[in-house]
Amino acid sequence: MSSGAPATDLDPGEAARQTLAQRRSEQLLSAAAQLMERDGSQSVSMHAVAEEAGVSVGLIYRYFGGKHDLLLAVIVNVLDAFGRQVPAAIQAAGADPVTRLAAAFRAYCEVIDSHRHAAVLTHRESKSLSDEGLETIKRLEVETSEPLRTVIREGIDAGVLTPVDVDLVAYDLLLLAQAWPLKHWYFERTLGFEDYVRRQTALALAALLQPHRRRSYRHLLEAAG
Amino acid sequence: MSSGAPATDLDPGEAARQTLAQRRSEQLLSAAAQLMERDGSQSVSMHAVAEEAGVSVGLIYRYFGGKHDLLLAVIVNVLDAFGRQVPAAIQAAGADPVTRLAAAFRAYCEVIDSHRHAAVLTHRESKSLSDEGLETIKRLEVETSEPLRTVIREGIDAGVLTPVDVDLVAYDLLLLAQAWPLKHWYFERTLGFEDYVRRQTALALAALLQPHRRRSYRHLLEAAG
């Protein structure tokens, strides 16, 4: 988010102030996120955030306009992580469309796992957000789901995947990724992150792969632990 | 929920009181649900519920212990609907395991569609519920997902479905059903209830059906509108 290289060097004072501001922002964002994860997003009060971050209430208002701004920033933070990590993972996966798809799904799951409070994403309540904030989130979510849609489209064009409804499949995959932190609602049995990703990938590919290409991806389809 | 036939006839006064209590409960529950659907579950205040129901605030406390009790009752109400409607739909679908599975999924979607409000609430409010309330919900949810698991198991035993992880597949299907009210976050394009159910069913069956049985269920697999 460093807003481009400045034409002239910043004087040290200005630089110091900027890094301080950034440190504070991150500190507050992280405190809010931690609180959301621990006690549920309901009970994130400004006092609680301040205490968690070890600062005073008033300070939050120096860095964020208010509670809405703070919550919006937390969400945008997560969505930014998608925008950075998912394309990188796809790139690193090579040229094969199916491998790229699997890598993309895994990347989504990983981001969500490292931001478990992303349960908020499912819980976007229009009431607690401003209209612009809502629009921002909506736009960012569509943006961050674009890589997934592209990869699926690639697979269909290459004749490896059956010609499914791209939007719907992308929607479903995102849903399964976001549902990883909720699993303990239905499973008593322990299901680790690795198993979860592998099995969901196998299920998804079973639905998407052209029948005559299934043999080539047997290693992805056989996920039974 | 009529608690069994009484050994002796109730005197009219007692009966009238009971129906009044029941009417009031339903009236308040319905008011709360309607409010949640209209303005989001955030803004369900006791005053708002009272106004919506056309009664005074104090009256709510005659029928429910407090706000938590009321919300819990709303959730339990929805879960009860699952417990009633899903098994009925499966029963009505006949003997074929795949048809039964499709009917079960559709029934889940239908219940969620007619109770859009509380679907999300369940997981969202989890931190603000009492421990017993949480346990109740958790138990009810596992219970209401049991028919789905049974149907999937039937299909596997009959050799029509591939031997997948039953719990995981049931989890995924429930998720897709619950995600129906959230769809407009990702789709600009309008996707009606019928199309949603048909396409999701087709995707799921593509993942689950044994390859050599796919021909028999072509009508369910071809869902392109």
Added chain:
DNA sequence: CGCTAGGATGAATGTCTGTTCACTAACAGC
């Protein structure tokens, strides 16, 4: 008609929470 029990009311109460602001602390440049 009067009496009573339980249904129903809604102003009052206390708590919680977002926000403000008068104030202090640290620190830069002179």
Added chain:
DNA sequence: GCTGTTAGTGAACAGACATTCATCCTAGCG
């Protein structure tokens, strides 16, 4: 050291909210 600017504090305020309770109906009964 003085001074002005910025970071930081936290008590105080205001609004919203769940909950209570003294009070008012009203239906049933003798």
